[in-house]
Amino acid sequence: MSCLETIQAYGLRSIGIGERLLPRSDFTLCDQFTLIGSGLIWNVYFGFLALLLGFFLANALALAKSASNPLLRKPAEWFIFVFRGSPLFIQFFLAYEALVLLPRSGIDIFGITVATSWTTKAWAGALFVLFLNTAAYSGEIFYGALRSVPKGDVEAADAYGLSGWNKFRRVIWPTMLRLAWPSYTNEAIFLFHATTLVFFSGFPAWQQKGDALYYANYFADKTFNPFVPYPIVAFYFVLVTLCIITIFGAINKRLNQHLPQEARRKLRIRPQVIR
Amino acid sequence: MAFYASFGTVILLLAITAPVSLLFGFGGATAARSHFLPLRWLGQGYTAVVRGVPDIVFFMFFVIALDQGIEYLRHQIKCPDWDQPIRQGNDFIVCTAAKMPLSNSSQWVHESYGFSLAVLTFAIVFGAFAANVLTGAMQAVPRSQIETAEAYGMSRRQAFWRILVPQMWVYALPGLSNLWMILIKATPLLFLLGVEDIVYWARELGGSKTNVYAYPHPDWRLYYFIGLLFFYLGMTRLSEIVLGRLTRRLSHGQATVAGEAQRRVAG
Numbered sequence: 001m002s003c004l005e006t007i008q009a010y011g012l013r014s015i016g017i018g019e020r021l022l023p024r025s026d027f028t029l030c031d032q033f034t035l036i037g038s039g040l041i042w043n044v045y046f047g048f049l050a051l052l053l054g055f056f057l058a059n060a061l062a063l064a065k066s067a068s069n070p071l072l073r074k075p076a077e078w079f080i081f082v083f084r085g086s087p088l089f090i091q092f093f094l095a096y097e098a099l100v101l102l103p104r105s106g107i108d109i110f111g112i113t114v115a116t117s118w119t120t121k122a123w124a125g126a127l128f129v130l131f132l133n134t135a136a137y138s139g140e141i142f143y144g145a146l147r148s149v150p151k152g153d154v155e156a157a158d159a160y161g162l163s164g165w166n167k168f169r170r171v172i173w174p175t176m177l178r179l180a181w182p183s184y185t186n187e188a189i190f191l192f193h194a195t196t197l198v199f200f201s202g203f204p205a206w207q208q209k210g211d212a213l214y215y216a217n218y219f220a221d222k223t224f225n226p227f228v229p230y231p232i233v234a235f236y237f238v239l240v241t242l243c244i245i246t247i248f249g250a251i252n253k254r255l256n257q258h259l260p261q262e263a264r265r266k267l268r269i270r271p272q273v274i275r
Numbered sequence: 276m277a278f279y280a281s282f283g284t285v286i287l288l289l290a291i292t293a294p295v296s297l298l299f300g301f302g303g304a305t306a307a308r309s310h311f312l313p314l315r316w317l318g319q320g321y322t323a324v325v326r327g328v329p330d331i332v333f334f335m336f337f338v339i340a341l342d343q344g345i346e347y348l349r350h351q352i353k354c355p356d357w358d359q360p361i362r363q364g365n366d367f368i369v370c371t372a373a374k375m376p377l378s379n380s381s382q383w384v385h386e387s388y389g390f391s392l393a394v395l396t397f398a399i400v401f402g403a404f405a406a407n408v409l410t411g412a413m414q415a416v417p418r419s420q421i422e423t424a425e426a427y428g429m430s431r432r433q434a435f436w437r438i439l440v441p442q443m444w445v446y447a448l449p450g451l452s453n454l455w456m457i458l459i460k461a462t463p464l465l466f467l468l469g470v471e472d473i474v475y476w477a478r479e480l481g482g483s484k485t486n487v488y489a490y491p492h493p494d495w496r497l498y499y500f501i502g503l504l505f506f507y508l509g510m511t512r513l514s515e516i517v518l519g520r521l522t523r524r525l526s527h528g529q530a531t532v533a534g535e536a537q538r539r540v541a542g
Contacts, residue, residue: 085511086504087460093474094504097497193329200331200467217335226343230336234328 003030014038014209022208022218029228032219036232039212044240045123046130046211047192054134054191061139062176066146076139083136088129088194089201095129096120096202122203130198134191138184145180146172178255185248189241196233212236278476282506285462285473288394292458295398297451300405307410318406325403331464337396338468386470393468401458408450413439415446445525452518459510463503477503 009019011034023031064076083091099119119125149172157171196213199205205214216229223229306318325333416439424434466474477499527537 081512082504082508086507087463089463089466089474090500090503090507093477094497094500097500101497193331196329196331213329213332213335216332220335220339224339224343226336226339230332233332237328237332 003028003034006030007034010034011038012041014041014211014215016207016209020207024222027219027223032216032229032232035215035219036212036229037236039210039215040236040240042122042198042209042211043192043195046127046195046198047188047240049127050130050134050195051188051191053131054138057131057135058138058142059173061135062142062146065139065143080136080140080143083133084140088133089197091129091133092126092197092201092203095125099125120203121206122198126198126201126203130191130195133194134187137191138180138187141180141183141187142176145176145183148179149175174255181248181252181255185245185252188244188248192240192244193237278473278480281473281476284390284470285465288390288397288462288465289458291394292397292401293455295394296401296405296458299398299402300407300409303402303406304409304413307406308413322403322406322410325400330400330461331467333400334396334464334468337399338392341392341395389468390470393465393470396468397458397461401454401461404454404457405451408447408454409443411450412443412447416442448518448522448525452514452522455514455518456511459507459514473503473506 006028007030010023010031012018013022013035015038022035061076061080064072065080067073067076102119119128153171153175154167157167162170196211199210199214200217208218210218212233216233219229220226303318303321306314307322309315309318420438420442421434424438429437463472463474465472478496480495480499523537
């Protein structure tokens with residue numbers, strides 16, 4: 001097979017389009033690049049959606065955690081503590097086992113049967129876990145930023161007669177976002193790295209539709225040669241990281257555009273390890 | 276009971292990995308600020324490469340790579356007259372004398388070999404992060420402290436060991452404690468490295484098709500994993516408290532904001 005044919009056959013293999021059987025012998029470099037790249041679709045899917053949905057929950061959590069009402073504050077504190085204090089790996093296992101216990105035929109609610117089998121599939125279950133996890137981590141980041149909003153900014157808003165929702169929407173929230181953005185960028189990078197865990201925890205890869213690391217592991221198992229597939233995964237992830245830095249850097253620039261040149265906070269990229 | 280012993284495995288891993296990776300990190304940080312160019316490149320390259328890539332890729336990569344590297348070296352030493360290539364197609368073949376561990380050695384040798392590979396992998400990955408933290412800490416020590424040491428006539432080496440190293444810890448502590456938390460949360464990945472750790476036993480004992488129990492039982496894995504969740508939550512909470520105390524102890528008498536605040540409280 002030429003390389004173009006390989007790309008046609010396996011380029012979308014991870015979402016079930018193309019050749020059914022994975023290559024079994026004579027792995028070319030092209031095979032490995034194509035299949036691992038096709039697995040990257042899942043990493044981007046998990047990372048992007050979890051980040052997007054998690055952003056809203058994170059804002060809500062940060063506000064709840066800084067609320068004076070203990071009915072709001074306590075649940076938010078506990079949620080953040082549980083998700084930040086335990087390994088993501090265990091969370092995946094726990095979620096999978098819990099979802100498997102749901103009755104397979106669906107739950108009967110007021111005569112309507114709600115199907116439950118889809119929740120044990122990785123695309124839904126793992127996304128849900130990642131969503132809650134990133135919400136907890138970014139909620140803590142936003143909470144920290146919310147507490148470090150300069151007092152002068154709030155006083156200025158008061159002096160302009162802003163209050164309530166207007167004050168929050170026009171002064172506090174943008175400042176919070178601006179302060180939190182560098183750490184939030186790290187969190188995004190770190191979340192994309194965490195997506196590689198999905199198919200190595202409880203969630204099974206159905207019909208060998210897996211993510212980048214799943215295919216890399218497949219090649220490493222088959223060839224006993226870790227020196228090719230894993231550097232390919234590393235290469236793809238460096239690319240993804242660069243894309244995230246570009247996008248988040250542009251947003252950071254926009255958030256900081258009203259500040260004088262020297263006062264702008266530069267993005268410092270410090271990706272972390274495991275969560 | 277193997278399940279409870281595996282908690283010991285996790286704690287043993289933490290106890291060994293933390294100092295070893297600190298050592299790696301110290302070596303990396305020292306190399307990164309060396310005056311000898313190749314050594315500096317080595318130190319900086321080490322931290323840069325490990326930080327940019329998902330850690331789990333490294334965990335999967337290093338275990339096989341280290342294993343094959345060790346076997347290759349032993350193969351070169353023990354069987355010099357071996358004429359076949361080592362990589363035959365999809366196979367990695369070394370002579371039997373070079374197998375690591377030897378195929379006739381007992382079960383616990385195999386297990387402890389796997390465990391020590393895992394420890395080494397953790398140490399390499401977390402060493403890079405520690406190196407990053409320690410480099411920052413070394414730069415954070417006020418320059419005037421070193422200048423004072425030089426004014427007293429200390430050599431570069433003396434200033435490094437007597438002035439820089441004792442002072443850098445308080446700057447390194449926030450980063451290192453963060454790293455410790457991450458290390459705790461990385462331990463379940465041992466399961467992926469083929470060590471029989473708590474995740475392995477939780478799946479094994481909880482599953483309904485286990486052969487550990489003579490009687491059948493329903494799927495208990497959920498409860499085992501909830502137990503693990505609480506174990507980890509307890510570990511992180513405990514570390515938070517201990518590290519908070521340590522920070523207070525270390526900032527005592529230091530020229531930092533926290534140290535200054537303590538001095539003022541003491542009167």
